[in-house]
Amino acid sequence: MNDRKKFSSVPLLLIVATILSYIFTSMTVWSTDGKYLFLSRYLRINQHERVISGENFAPDQYRFGSYYLVEYFFKYIPIPWLDENTSEVSKMLLSTEYWTDEARGMVEAYFPLQERERIVSDLEMTINEAIDRIAGKSILLQNALKAMVSSLNWQTYITEPASTLLLLGENLPDDLRVAVDLTSEDNRTLNGHITARFFFNILTILLLYAFGRHFLTPAMSLFSVLLFQSIMPLTTMYFGWETFHAAALFLAGLLLIIERRSFITLCMVILLGSTFRADHMVFLSLILFGFNYERYSGKAEKFLLYLKALATFAIPVVFTLLSSRLLYPQAKYSVDLIQLGYNLNYPWSWIFPLLFLSIPLIFYDSIGEEDFFRKTWFWIVPFVAMNFIVARPAEVRLLIPVLIYTIPIAVKGLSKFFPIDVSKA
Amino acid sequence: MCFEGTTNDRSKKKVFLVVLFIAIVLSYIFTSMILWTTESRFLTISRYSKVMRHREAIDGKSFAPDQYRFGSYYLVEYIFKHIPLRWYDVFNDIVAEGLDPTGWGEGTEKSVELFFPEEDRAVIIKEIESTIDRIIDSFSPNNLLLRNMLKAAIDSFGWQEYINDIEKTTMLIGKNIPGEFKVLIEKDSAESALVNGYVTFRFFFTATTLLLVFLLCAQFTDALTSLLGMSLFAALLPMVAQDFMQAETMLSATVFAGFLVALLKNKSYLLLLLLVLLGCTARTDQTLFAGVIYLLYKVPGAIKRRKWLSLLAGLSLVLIPLVATLLLSEVIYAGSEYYLDFIQLEYNLNHPWAWIYPLIFLAIPLAFSPMIRNIDFFRKTWLWVPPFMVMNYLFARPAEVRLLLPVLIYSVPYVVAGVKEVLCHFDYDRDRKGGGS
Numbered sequence: 042m043n044d045r046k047k048f049s050s051v052p053l054l055l056i057v058a059t060i061l062s063y064i065f066t067s068m069t070v071w072s073t074d075g076k077y078l079f080l081s082r083y084l085r086i087n088q089h090e091r092v093i094s095g096e097n098f099a100p101d102q103y104r105f106g107s108y109y110l111v112e113y114f115f116k117y118i119p120i121p122w123l124d125e126n127t128s129e130v131s132k133m134l135l136s137t138e139y140w141t142d143e144a145r146g147m148v149e150a151y152f153p154l155q156e157r158e159r160i161v162s163d164l165e166m167t168i169n170e171a172i173d174r175i176a177g178k179s180i181l182l183q184n185a186l187k188a189m190v191s192s193l194n195w196q197t198y199i200t201e202p203a204s205t206l207l208l209l210g211e212n213l214p215d216d217l218r219v220a221v222d223l224t225s226e227d228n229r230t231l232n233g234h235i236t237a238r239f240f241f242n243i244l245t246i247l248l249l250y251a252f253g254r255h256f257l258t259p260a261m262s263l264f265s266v267l268l269f270q271s272i273m274p275l276t277t278m279y280f281g282w283e284t285f286h287a288a289a290l291f292l293a294g295l296l297l298i299i300e301r302r303s304f305i306t307l308c309m310v311i312l313l314g315s316t317f318r319a320d321h322m323v324f325l326s327l328i329l330f331g332f333n334y335e336r337y338s339g340k341a342e343k344f345l346l347y348l349k350a351l352a353t354f355a356i357p358v359v360f361t362l363l364s365s366r367l368l369y370p371q372a373k374y375s376v377d378l379i380q381l382g383y384n385l386n387y388p389w390s391w392i393f394p395l396l397f398l399s400i401p402l403i404f405y406d407s408i409g410e411e412d413f414f415r416k417t418w419f420w421i422v423p424f425v426a427m428n429f430i431v432a433r434p435a436e437v438r439l440l441i442p443v444l445i446y447t448i449p450i451a452v453k454g455l456s457k458f459f460p461i462d463v464s465k466a
Numbered sequence: 467m468c469f470e471g472t473t474n475d476r477s478k479k480k481v482f483l484v485v486l487f488i489a490i491v492l493s494y495i496f497t498s499m500i501l502w503t504t505e506s507r508f509l510t511i512s513r514y515s516k517v518m519r520h521r522e523a524i525d526g527k528s529f530a531p532d533q534y535r536f537g538s539y540y541l542v543e544y545i546f547k548h549i550p551l552r553w554y555d556v557f558n559d560i561v562a563e564g565l566d567p568t569g570w571g572e573g574t575e576k577s578v579e580l581f582f583p584e585e586d587r588a589v590i591i592k593e594i595e596s597t598i599d600r601i602i603d604s605f606s607p608n609n610l611l612l613r614n615m616l617k618a619a620i621d622s623f624g625w626q627e628y629i630n631d632i633e634k635t636t637m638l639i640g641k642n643i644p645g646e647f648k649v650l651i652e653k654d655s656a657e658s659a660l661v662n663g664y665v666t667f668r669f670f671f672t673a674t675t676l677l678l679v680f681l682l683c684a685q686f687t688d689a690l691t692s693l694l695g696m697s698l699f700a701a702l703l704p705m706v707a708q709d710f711m712q713a714e715t716m717l718s719a720t721v722f723a724g725f726l727v728a729l730l731k732n733k734s735y736l737l738l739l740l741l742v743l744l745g746c747t748a749r750t751d752q753t754l755f756a757g758v759i760y761l762l763y764k765v766p767g768a769i770k771r772r773k774w775l776s777l778l779a780g781l782s783l784v785l786i787p788l789v790a791t792l793l794l795s796e797v798i799y800a801g802s803e804y805y806l807d808f809i810q811l812e813y814n815l816n817h818p819w820a821w822i823y824p825l826i827f828l829a830i831p832l833a834f835s836p837m838i839r840n841i842d843f844f845r846k847t848w849l850w851v852p853p854f855m856v857m858n859y860l861f862a863r864p865a866e867v868r869l870l871l872p873v874l875i876y877s878v879p880y881v882v883a884g885v886k887e888v889l890c891h892f893d894y895d896r897d898r899k900g901g902g903s
Contacts, residue, residue: 050888053833060829061701068704072503076557087586123819125708125865126507143807150529150803176619185612186619189602214593216586259889264694271492271700274499278556389554399491435554458484459690460477 062242075124083220099372106316116233134210241285248292253449276438290314319357326353327420401447404454493672530802534794537747538713550662671716678723695882709866721745746790757783831877834884
């Protein structure tokens, strides 16, 4: 049969991982980095600079790993990312060549002249009122102001968008200009963040496939990856810099635990992961503990396991303490620490997590069938509780560890509904 | 060994429920995501333009070619507007809260302070000040008195305060915001219901498209592989998010996928005809190619067996969209003007993304294209793809990959057939836990 084989599986996986990551990453550019055009770019660029200089707010400042990766590495990989709306407006503001007849026609179609004229006359009235108020009784000042205002020819700014936008572009404050100019060094940094996201998305997909292979056939493991990737768009309303970095390292930790690889490597992964999201990494210690607890009967072995669990627990905790007390003691929290009250009163805090985890929830009953899940699933309870108490789970990206941990078992449960149980193939 | 199996009725029902559930979850997710990239992209402005566009189209005054695709506007106007599910859009919520005097808690203020600190604001104020000075100087270079008066007058506006005190500014904006914008921000207005109606419309037709993709795959392979095909399709779908202003995309996808399923299941000609008519209210160009697929699939056999009626039936499925295009553009909406040049080839030749994006979007179907030879239906019909692509490069902008959705939908079955071949062989090679990436 093998001689008839046309395609092979490793390239298939790589193609699927790369294409899906490219698509997801591009989509986050439109939904997140390019949202509100330059305002989000400006805010993101500023945030990057503040983190690198250690002045950002908590807890983002403690998650400096992704920023340094960009500053010293990903910034230099120039994969271009298209953001059509942004680049369109950027050209409108900065390039005279943009304004062809076709471009003018498009503005005309979307924002017809009559509408613009109405706005002009509304504004004229408002300006006259304002001048009267400021100038009071001084006729000289009143006339001077009116003359000045009309010499500005502001009406043409509205009736002729082309020249207005170019003028606006010319006079942009430098801070904003670097966000508007897509070729600027600052936008290169932003691009680096996007490239990093692309890279870690590929890594997440490959690791998720490898994790799924412990319980599933290749086809079903691929299915779990596809399902994961089509659920992920729900995270884009709030998409953090480090989301995929943390997901990949959490998965790496899971794999190391299930394959019983070296403990030192696990510690290194947890340490690295703590520079992205220490709060996720902490829970690997519970999984390590649960998975190995019944395995050892001897006192010494059990003691060693306690030590290991404690060490993996301590790494992210100590890391966070160090960053908040020593490295960045000045970083302030952007929101209150306790969010439970907010969550209780906010219906989306319940709807979105339920939706995000709905497929694992429906097919949860396979958990009992796999040794690994039966022994370790309990970590989900404190993890979810933590997120409802100190975070806002409507930002479903916070729950990604639960999704990646449960998706293989959900797929296994799901496939049982189908005539042939492929999980036993 | 891999997927094959027999099906009975009870398990069929269960399978259907599972597939329906997943289709609904995935389309809810896709729809919400498109809401964030489209209707709320520029906050209230995008919502405003959606409502304006809708009203123009209902009045028959929108521009071409959007006006010709009136089906979706009417569906929203008469059905979906009245069942507006609530959709979560935190950015619109923030605007609504920010403009509402009671909305500014301590938390909001703190967030503004952290994301846009005072020093940054001071820098911007300074830059604007020097720009104003430059303008005043150029206006009255010699008259020192006038210059000072003007500067004093502008200062008396206290505009710096607007940048410094964001809360006060947003409140002021909130008070003065024109009514037509305010209704878009308020969640209970008719305008918000309209926007939500569009989102609900998309949700419904995304779910039907996903289900039909599943059914389409199921014509060639087993149920579980078909579900894999459906989620592959759902995972590739976010690529359409960049250019998604047009309402008809998922309606047209549903019609196209429905047509393929009906054709493969040998459903009545009447159903195919109705689907083509419905498709003409969404996208005549894509519907035309649905007809072409019918021709390619059925006509060679019909000619061999000298069934001239069947040939006529096939030809009419192609003719209807052509006639509909003419009627719509020359008779019904003769007044609508195109807002883009008709021929877009030159733009596409000079725009690298017009090549990169379609390649990425269709990379997986392309990689599996050798599978076309193995399956009768695809061997007979694949010839519609080249002219469809040529049409899109000539008259449209394929960087907007949603235009290529018909090709993706059509390809999913042979892609999953190929995936099955790869991974089942893989399965023989290694044991269950031996694999890895």
